[in-house]
Amino acid sequence: MADTRDDRRTFLKVAGASVLGAAAVPAVIAGASSDADKPAGKQWAMVIDVQRCLRDQGCTKCFDACHQTHNVPDISKRVPPQMLAKRIIKWIWKEHYEGAFPEQQHEYMRQSLHGAQVPVLCNHCANPPCVRVCPTQATWKRESDGIVMMDMHRCIGCRYCVVACPYGSRSFNWITPWPRPFEEHGTPPNMKYPTRTKGVVEKCNFCAERLAESLRTGGPYVPACVEACPTRAMTFGDVSDPGSDVRRLLEARYTIRRKPGLGTRPQIYYIV
Amino acid sequence: MSDRSKIFAGIAVFLVLVLFPVWYNLANGKAGYRPEVVKPKTGKCVMDTEYMLTRHMELLNQWRDEYVRQSDVMHKSPDGKQYVKSLSNTCLDCHDNKAEFCDRCHNYAGVNPYCWDCHVIRKGR
16 A cells, blocks of 8 residues: 555656646747847848938949959850849849848838839848758858858859758859950959859858958958948948947837748848 | 790880880980979068978968868968968969969979969969
8 A cells, every 4th residue: 555655646746847847848948939039149230221222223332342342253245145134143232122022012111112122132141041051061150250151162063052042142153254364354353352163152251351351450340332332321230249330220220131931030131 | 935026026115105205305304304483582481492392282271271161361480470371362472473383383293273263363374
């Protein structure tokens, strides 16, 4: 009889502990998920004020500056026109509002946004799908500052990342982007930055080479597009720093991100 | 047995043909040929000459990995000077004639490094 009582007591203890444990699970999950949406460490980010950008719809200064700095080739004269849309190389470009924000538009939204040309680039996602699919780790999320980096030496041109990126931010080099000698094909590239070969994928790197230079010389770190913007529509900074310009803007204005439902947590924020 | 002379003649012809580069260069007095590279007149290299001569490719690979993957940008030379780890912007600043410096040796050794497919050369392309 004594054994039976002991068994019952043990059973009740275990059952009670299990119930308490199960009750604690939702609280633990809730605590974890509220932190999960914030980037862990330093994270460079950008806020783009669309209304400021719209002051000059024809402006191309940001992508001119970017593409010149990074030797992004203009292949428009070297591929058939019907192929251009698929083969174009671009790091930053303009997308019409409805295309950039398909889930965040409706027919009665403010008139200025209908068909508005919005600058888009790599979102340097906090949860980047391109990084997850890369079989060679040629693209990775840099832990020190959250930039989604690209190692052209290691890229095998499989294009998984191109498919995985929901923003079309990655371009594949279908043709040799910079045939040598340069004199026969127009102006030579920026000598301070490498070119690419046929068969690698490229994308915006948040001007990581400028960051390296600024860390070395102690100068300011501003990406080329931000520097070139005449209406100062782009603001750049560390989103994990509560005192940064980016955070001040995010606090002051309501912002949206591209395709938020996909869970990629983009780090380009838009004031619309 | 009667084929012995034919076999030896065949081997001799084979050796003469196969060793053509050797005896041709010997006959021309070029047996000790080493490519003559045009060295920069001033400046000191990031490592000593002996090391660079035999292991510059290892150093460049190491630079590449450290710069690109670990954001480790600066190289410290044995004499304590700091250099940016860059083929186009550090090496080629002094070695500004690729055709007469890099290519001469690479052609002699029969190697074809693909660095130049992307990394831009200022002159002597």
